[in-house]
Amino acid sequence: MTDQASGVTILDPDWPGRPLPMLPGDLSRMVPQGLGLGVPLIVTPYGTGPSAGFYALDQPSGDPFHGAPTQEPCGGLLYFDDGVDLGHLRGALAVIGVHTGRRDFAVFAGRSEDAVAERYLDQVRIVSKAGLSHFFDVDEDAKTLPDQPIGLGDYVETFIAAQKAKWNDPEYAYSRSLGGTLGGDGDWAKESLAFGFFVENTPWGVYRLWSRPWLVTK
Secondary structure, eight states: OBOTTTOOBEEOTTTTSSOOSSOTTOTTSOOOSSOOTTOOOOEETTEEOOOOSTTOOOOOOSSTTTTSOSSOSOOOEEEEETTOOHHHHHHHHHHTTOOTTOOOEEEEEEEOSOHHHHOOSEEEEEEEHHHHHHHHOOHHHHHTSOOOSSOHHHHHHHHHHHHHHHHOOTTSSSOSTTTTTTOOOSSSEEEEEEEEEEEEETTTTEEEEEEEEEEEEO
């Protein structure tokens, strides 16, 4: 499927169409940080278990100190609202190690069935061809994928614009479409649109981008 706004190819969730230990389109799981050279990959819904030695895979952690990648100086998580200055966002992405000019990436998309429980609306996994080959053992399939018509940074911006067009109300300060997605009552607490960007894996170029509601209170 081709995204009409950007021309970027969105791959089917079951790509490459054959059984794999884990499909790259399975957005319920996160790949871990680290190079993972010579280490068997065991991925859980929240990452991977601990691995020993240099250039292994990092054990996932919610602690901000232990959650930092051990083999890269940058990575991490950004939360921002729908009015973000795109130039500032580009700078922030560069700071956390995102190569915004690359075009050798694939995209998988998903939609929340329960925004209150899942804390997102729509999401995409953006993964480099090298990341596809390394984590999912689809080297030959990845090689056949054409480069995207725009860079990764441009795609991030088109995703944000498309989500704003989908969820925001041009005649109302708050989004009627998002009403109740975080339990807001429409009076004291009203939902508005925001976003998240997460570096799943820095050296192999795996990222997650999603839209999300947040509560604005009086």
